Amino acid sequence: MDFFRAQDRARRLTGRLVLLLLLAVAGLVVVASVLVALAVVLFDGQVMGTDPLARALEPELFGLVALGVLAVVVAGGLVRHLQLRAGGSVVAEALGGRLLNPDARDANERQLLNVVEEMAIASGMPVPAVYLLEDAAINAFAAGHEPHDAAIGVTRGAIEHLDREQLQGVIAHEFSHILHGDMRLNLRLVALLHGILVIGLVGRLLLRGAAAGGRGRSSRRGGGGHVALFGLGAALMLVGYAGTLCGNLIKSAVSRQREFLADASAVQYTRNPEGIGRALQTLAAYRLGSRLMSPQAAEFSHLYFGSGVRHLSRWTATHPPLEARIRRVLPRWDGSLPEPFAPTPKAAPAKPAAGTGQGESRREDLGRALGGAALAGAVVASVGRPDAESLASARRRLAHLDERLVDAAHQPCAARALVYGILMGADPASREAQRRVLDQQALPEVLHELEALEAPLATLAPGDRLPLIELALPVLRQLSAAQFARFRQCLAGLMAAETAPGPLQWALHRLVLTGIEGERRARRDRHLRDLAGPLSLLLSTLARAGQGSPEAQAESLEQAGRALGVSLDLVREAPSAADLDWALGRLVRLAQAERAPLLAAMVCCVEHDGHIAPEEAELLRAVAWTLGCPLPLREATGQGRHGAAR
Incomplete structure (x- = not known):
């Protein structure tokens, strides 16, 4: 089943x-x-x-x-x-x-x-x-x-x-x-x-x-x-x-x-x-x-x-x-x-x-060089069904993570610093502005931990951010009301200070909050045909992350629209985090039977030549998580395009 x-x-x-x-x-x-x-x-x-x-x-x-x-x-x-x-x-x-x-x-x-x-x-x-x-x-x-x-x-x-x-x-x-x-x-x-x-x-x-x-x-x-x-x-x-x-x-x-x-x-x-x-x-x-x-x-x-x-x-x-x-x-x-x-x-x-098995790669691949339609079907079939390969991948991933980052994920102050470091932008100007925000709002002991984590965070490989956040969530759920309020304020400040927030940064930010608070429960009675606007916004964002040219983006969105039976419009300008929150807030109300086609459409938008790059896979898994569709971990055989989802 x-x-x-x-x-x-x-x-x-x-x-x-x-x-x-x-x-x-x-x-x-x-x-x-x-x-x-x-x-x-x-x-x-x-x-x-x-x-x-x-x-x-x-x-x-x-x-x-x-x-x-x-x-x-x-x-x-x-x-x-x-x-x-x-x-x-x-x-x-x-x-x-x-x-x-x-x-x-x-x-x-x-x-x-x-x-x-x-x-x-x-x-x-x-x-x-x-x-x-x-x-x-x-x-x-x-x-x-x-x-x-x-x-x-x-x-x-x-x-x-x-x-x-x-x-x-x-x-x-x-x-x-x-x-x-x-x-x-x-x-x-x-x-x-x-x-x-x-x-x-x-x-x-x-x-x-x-x-x-x-x-x-x-x-x-x-x-x-x-x-x-x-x-x-x-x-x-x-x-x-x-x-x-x-x-x-x-x-x-x-x-x-x-x-x-x-x-x-x-x-x-x-x-x-x-x-x-x-x-x-x-x-x-x-x-x-x-x-x-x-x-x-x-x-x-x-x-x-x-x-x-x-x-x-x-x-x-x-x-x-x-x-x-x-x-x-x-x-x-x-x-x-x-x-x-x-x-x-x-x-x-x-x-x-550590590192049992062959081919210890640190990159994810949800398709193993399958075609687009076959890849989407394989991803949908894997939801909520981890297997021995997933467990081996998780064990190898944890074994290869820097021990300083793993230890930080298990400590209350260091876990907050770890999340801040993961969510800070790659652009130097953005990082400087975000550090000023943290200097004003974060606790001194958290700032001290952030300084200690700068070196291992700088070498963090694509695909490792999501597992580290998952490790940190149990500690973050134990924060007091006052600590969580400050933590949430700092996260909002980081997003506001980012000059050009990418979809992966938004998705990980939302994942952190959803992993602590949960998604607001609502009746799951909406249908895909009623959500053309939110679908166009989210799938356009995924298409930009997965496809290089505007023509390829439009083609992948058109393919997704045909599969969903919904007329979709390509949103050419990068949406704000608030716009993406609005779109996802409506899509979480989808009826359960309508989520599998949506997930398949998401895969079609990010995949290219049957492969999904590590950054794209991380984005896909983060968005799928917030939609209530847990995707098992897979390793890659190919190389990803650096920074594609950032």
Whole structure:
């Protein structure tokens, strides 16, 4: 399944689940309303000679009670949704996770961060926050609403008992959940199920109130009311927990299928079924298994790599049996498992050798000398589907980056300086003006780091800017509100002081802000035919970056327009950053099905003779990222035109 169909499927599945749960809620509201209305009648104490059920079902009383019960369910779900609004970090912290310092020195923690960074850069998406759960179980999860607020949590048991190959399989599994849109679905399920559970919690409170208020009053006139209150509380508890069971059955059925898909995707991403397969075998042989000790583990059970909690039956299990998962990825498995073992830490992992493989080139090529149409099709097919080549490219890219720049990306002050240095223009006059802006607005310690990075930044190769920004994003997301406000002010000052800002500089600038704040969420209901103006502006910009002569630019734009079925006009003058922001702000509202043709048109505009130069590839990946289309990293075989995208 390709990226765009997977995203569409996730959205349709979300709608169906919401509908099923709403039907369950409707049934619960009816039952609970009848019980509450009946209790109200009984509380009145005037039931002699009347039919209590008939009085309870009177339209006015029943409607009022139904609205009250529905309000309780909606309020409970809304409160939980607001609590989870900040994204995956809320889930990780609720489970007792500790945010890993990107500059961690512990060997196991450093290996985990390296694997996550490699997978993020290979898949062309932001590096997520990484949390460590001090739990001896072997487990992991991915949580969040969008890639920019995603968090990956891994247990201490996993990093101590899985080798690098196995850990890479587990992380690839979690990245599949991010890329296929499972995270948003999972958090919505948490909120909806919490709303249903509130009915049961209200019933429990009523039971406690009836028990406390009824002591010593059984012979008084109000004793009947307390009996009714006790019965109502018990009934609401039963209804609430029955609804929760119903919701869990729906959640579990969907979750099991998503786990199979994530396992298959992990094999596809790494081209190594042994990694994920042996990780599952290790989990099956581990005495502590995947069970988490957190009190809130059950609420998030459908997020985990392993089941994480005990289930009453296979119907409520959120994960398929481990044996079934192993056979899916290792069809020739003979059923044998490692000897059962107890928690004992593994030896510290050795640092992987740099530059494995042949042809260690530092340039990207998204086409491998394919023709224009074939190249565009290959790029679209690769979205959200990193593979072994992407991972190897990311590992080599990270190994060849200057260590001073990599270290800077992991430090709060140095990361800001690194981004400033990357976004400063190549023209000496522009750099002087931009440095004056930073002298006025940036913190002294950040300026000091910028001076220290001038030498390695001067030798930065084309294609290395985007990976460095990706590495810096987790640190930048941790800035305080005041620090981020200053950081954003400095970025705006850099763009304003640039004499001739190029499209790549604009795209990287926008990528930094999108990677920290996310793109403003809007309904994705626009169609290509309605966006001729924004399309002409963006595609003209890409055509100028990829084609030399005005004639070639016009030809590539005309070709893109024919492919899109939209009449496009070549914008000959370079647009401002504000104009490009306007265009992209409208294009992010494209319906999911319309994004693949747009991406293909973007490729046609920048490619020339079947090749994409490193600067052009960086521009294409940056724009695609902000459109929600993560492009995997590829290496080049040819030389790029220096400065083409600047």
